[in-house]
Amino acid sequence: MTQKSPSLFDWKIAGPAIGGSFQKLNPRLMIKNPVMFVTMVGAVLTTAGIFTAHAERGFIAQLAVWLWFTVLFANFAEAIAEGRGKAQAESLRKARKETMARRLVNGREEKVPAPSLQKNDLVVCEAGDVIPADGDVVEGIASVDEAAITGESAPVIRESGGDRSAVTGGTRVISDRIVVRITMDKGQGFLDRMIALVEGAQRQKTPNEIALTILLSALTLIFLLVCITLKPFGIYSAAEFSIPVLIALLVCLIPTTIGGLLSAIGIAGMDRVLQRNVLAMSGRAVEAAGDVDVLLLDKTGTITLGNRMATAFIPAPGVAPERLADAAQLASLADETPEGRSIVVLAKEKFNLRARDVTQVQGQFVPFTAQTRMSGVDFPGRSIRKGAAEAIRIHADKLGGAFPTAISQAVDEISSSGGTPLVVAEGKEILGVIHLKDVVKGGIKERFAHLRKMGIRTVMITGDNPLTAAAIAAEAGVDDFMAQATPEQKLQRIREEQAAGHLVAMTGDGTNDAPALAQADVGVAMNTGTQAAREAGNMVDLDSNPTKLIDIVEIGKQMLITRGALTTFSIANDIAKYFAIIPAMLMATFPAISPLNIMSLHSPTSAILSAIIFNALIIIALIPLALRGVKYTPIGALATLQRNLLIYGLGGVIIPFIGIKAIDIAITTLKLV
Amino acid sequence: MKTFFSEIRGAIVLTIMLAVVCCGLYPLVVFGFAQVLFPGKANGSLIVDTKGVIRGSSLMGQSFTADKYFHPRPSAAGIGNGYDPTSSGGSNLGPTSKKLADSITQNISDYRAQNGLATNVMVPADAVTASASGLDPHISLRNADLQVARVAKARSLDEAKVRALIQQNTDAADLGFLGDPGVNVLKLNLALDAVK
């Protein structure tokens, strides 16, 4: 399910956000954003200036109003991002209705409110119950409706042991009974953390955000110094610069555009992650996803459909293909494994052999055992077996039959092409071979090509032998593979990649994936996986779609690109602002400088006011971009850089010239100055 | 503390070593080469007349004010007419300096008067502005040219003769393209004096 993002200025969100903009004026909150804090101090001083000034009070009042707007617009951007996050979170929280849990204490059940549950408590859930908190199934098997968090209506199986033991609080048991061990304290669950993240309340700054904040704060300090020293320089030059004008210059020069939108970008990014149905532990994890350049994927369920399928019948010399198919189908009728079913289906497709009921044909099903490594069916007078080549050879030998060399050859060919050969025999006669193959998911090759364009190398991990692995790797289009991988080897591989300077992402679901998920820089656990895996990773994909990582990587990159682009834009804006304000400030003392007023702005006051209005309005204008993020297309780093430099760098130089001139015309026409 | 003292020791020893090598040996080596290879130049390119009197350096300008001499550029080096190598330097007056504009005004009118130029003749820049060192040995070719008539008249010499001497005492651009050509005033004036 992909939730539709609300339209950018939905009143349900924008309304409260306006109120939020004012609440955020609290200096203790403002100080966290040094750029906007300085702006607010400027606004306060300018407001005070209205009353202390002897002249031009109207002008100063207008300056003050627009300075306050600058601060409020920035707060609005943050508030609206939070509002959208809250709306997302709300749908999550619906799943979080206060329920009563059936806690097991010394084998006895007692009813307690879900919030009072603690880690390691055991609770019982039966058909119709809502699972009270995240946990692990320790007993039983049940089908669970996870629509509340995944939006997927088909119920999923959750059972104790194995790789499908994790359950999420808020989901509902549809059938059977399970005992769940609670693994998270209240408020610590994935859902809780994600809600806090998208609401912006508990948002920790990501490493790049911290670095950027340092850059912006230092620039602010430098420009503060520039404006403070301009006062004495002015005194020397007999040009009296008034405090409000110096503040106007300061606010125009400091990077208010990015400063005002920085936190909105981060919150909106988390919001987009949630829209993709992924729960992230932290913004840091999403940002790290943007840096990933190696992706480790489990073959089964990720790259292939997870089961081998019959794709061809190869008859022995002198055997009619129909006879082989018929025997194979009969031998597989009672075989409920996916492989068995695929044989029945293939026989039907190729030779139009309809499936028959085993009991109807009076057959006796012989199940697969580890000793015989064969399965089959016995009819009166007829005994059909299918199995690994070695097992059938022994079986035929015992009965005194021969194993044709053509069959040996076919078996070898299938093996070396990465497939699995299944030999079929009737009595002592070898009928032929069934070619079973791992089937690669549709569209996966394109996804990997996409990842490659993004600069990410994919490594397939499989327990298969190298031959099989190589064949599948080639078919799926992964860059590298790891055959016969043990959990230790996976971990080792991740460490090696990291030592070589790579950032590694890994998707996994099994308990034995947990160490590797924890070691990986970005560990995406499947929602269908075990609780151990979910805790080890730093993201959970509710859709259990391993290639979802592409979306996450894109969001991580978008967050960085948006920050970089707006920073560039913000700094580039300064050129035009200088051309607006500096001539205006000097005009009174040095009329000779008028040629520098290249925008031919109407008057010094209109010039300064236009610059400050532009500075405020550009924040509002860029809120949609901040919330949506700058588009990321995998066209290579250089092309991306060139495009963004052109749009946000060059654009950042040009746009304010046009904008300030337009505002100057507008306010002059409206006789505001 | 141990590293502190070891670093201090290193610093002191190295300072002494560098003083010996870079400030003692090095200038002496250069001195040796210079005195052997280019003794005249290494000692100031001095101009010594036939009587053994040092008249100046071919690289240093000197003050001349009489009509019979070519006049060098205005100089801000030292008192009086300048050209004191021990207080080299320019006027350091900026483009909007009234003092500079005044002195240029004065220099222009003097220059025009001395050389009999009409008031609409644009004066060569080097003739009315002070050089960077205050010791500029050169004047521009046009500056010299405008002074020819005056000097020739004062010395009752043929103008062509004076021009020939200018030619001889002009330092052309190095290698044909580096720098601007200039007339060496001291050498020119001494050459004029040498004309019988």
Place this chain on the structure above:
Amino acid sequence: MHSTDWLQLAVFIGALVLITKPMGLYLGQVLDVKGRTWFDFLFKPLERLTYRLMGVDSEKEHDWKQYTFAMLMFSLVSCVFTYAVLRLQNHLPLNPQGFGPVSPDLAFNTAVSFTTNTNWQSYSGESTMSYLSQMVALVIHNFASAAVGIAIAAAIVRAIARHSGKTIGNFWVDLVRTTYYLLLPICVVFAVVLVSQGMIQNFKPYTKAKLTEPYTTQVPKLDDKGQAVMTNVVVTTQSAKLDAQGKPVLTNGVAVMVDVPTLDAKGQPVMTNVAVMVDQKIEEQTIVQGPMASQVAIKMLGTNGGGYANANAAFPFENPTPLSNFLQMLSIFSIGSGLTYYLGRMVKNQSHGWSVWTCMMVMFLGGVLLCWWAESKGNPIHQNLGVAVADGNMEGKEVRFGIFNSALFATVTTDASCGAVNSMHDSFTALGGFVPLFNIQLGEIIIGGVGAGLYGMLVFVVLAVFIAGLMVGRTPEYLGKKIQSFEIKMAMLAMLILAIDILGFAAWAAVSDWGKAGLNNAGPHGLSEMLYAFTSATGNNGSAFAGLSANTPWYNTTLAISMLIGRFLMIVPIMAMAGSLVRKKIAPPSVGTFPVSGGTFVILLLGTVLLVGALNFLPALALGPVVEHFLTLQGKLF
């Protein structure tokens, strides 16, 4: 802007390109403790002896803190040494002119100035410094401060090139090897070449030359103590002489002027102190002598810039011919240019080195063209008075260099942190003077001071990579190393210090009596003089709008502090950044990493330098050279 001038520019750039690679390769050998050079036979024994005397193990490398500490210790010791020599020069040998001790504030200023590779000179060498002071106390820093700069740059380049380590080289080894193998051999050859052009190199006392045309001038009368004798006189103003009817008396239609005493409010004549003047006959010219070539060679090669004579490279002996001028300009850029090649070679990305170089050269060309154009265009005020328009602005320039070589030298000397001048920047046109001022304010990263230029530029590279890296959607990487908050913090700290040091001190001076007292020019140009002084001090350049009388206790002290901040408070954060970089792993490049070479990178770096580095100074520049330019057009005088 003549065609031969364009040819000179092309030849200059061509020559620079040609020497960059050999210099870079040679630097690679010098800065490697196991490197081999042609001078091993000569200097290897000396090098070993030096280490032994110092007690230094040349095999043992320093981490960034040890490296920085050693550098600071050496700078401190050598600075104190110079201070002591200057204060005691009257007791020391090689003082044929019998100069007295240098005053405490001037000695402090000068010692700091030379230690920091600034070579700001509040004094004029030919009338203050003994031969020993010039040769030892000052020249030692011309070598040492240059070597320190190169060492720091080498340490940072190593920090970038190495990975997952701690050490960045041995400071003492870098210093010793740079001095012995790089600076000394080149200087010997260079100095002798300069002598061939007419530069002096001797130990004679000053020569007296007999003037062809002696003259008499008036000088202030001095008493026994050397103080000017003053007298109290009535202040007068000129006004038209009036006849009995109150009408102006005319002669040939011009009013006759008479001196009239100025009266104060009470009707009393206003009195003032003036010096008593006496006639003095000028019959001789004192020709300066001394060991100049050896000092000039290193002053240029090491981008020190401290002149032997007050007029520096305009002084005819210090720069006798256009050829010597050309070689001096080339030598200013040679090591800095070679270091960009060294960078490329060390990080195994030669095109990165050339891209950094290209970015520098783009800014260099921009500066040269603007300065050259402004100076050739000349000063309209003077042109209205009758100065030939075609000659350009010759005030403060030498005929042998002309407009072009003066503009080129001014750009080169301020692109690098050299500060030697062959023309007086103070007398440049407003825009012509803007160029050197702006060049220094950019942080002297256009080739830059030896070493200092490269490490200054690397700060901008880090910032450029950071902003651009975000824009391609990855945690920014520089040559495989992640640029994180610590690197940004240190880079921005360096920026902040640069801005505080320049703007803070200049603003203070602008509203202080001590600041304004030194001015030689009024109006915006006066502001430029102060701004230039602290810009030059902070940038460790040493050139000046030299009209400023900076030899006062206030200026000497503030400028010295400004120089110390500009040098060492810049180096420490940059070294801390190096310490952080050397520990990082190197991520192999992928399609997600943008290349730090090529046109886009050059433009990006250029944009970062101009937007992040220069915007800070525009308001102050607007009140100085920018406003002055427009006032010049209107003919306003101060």
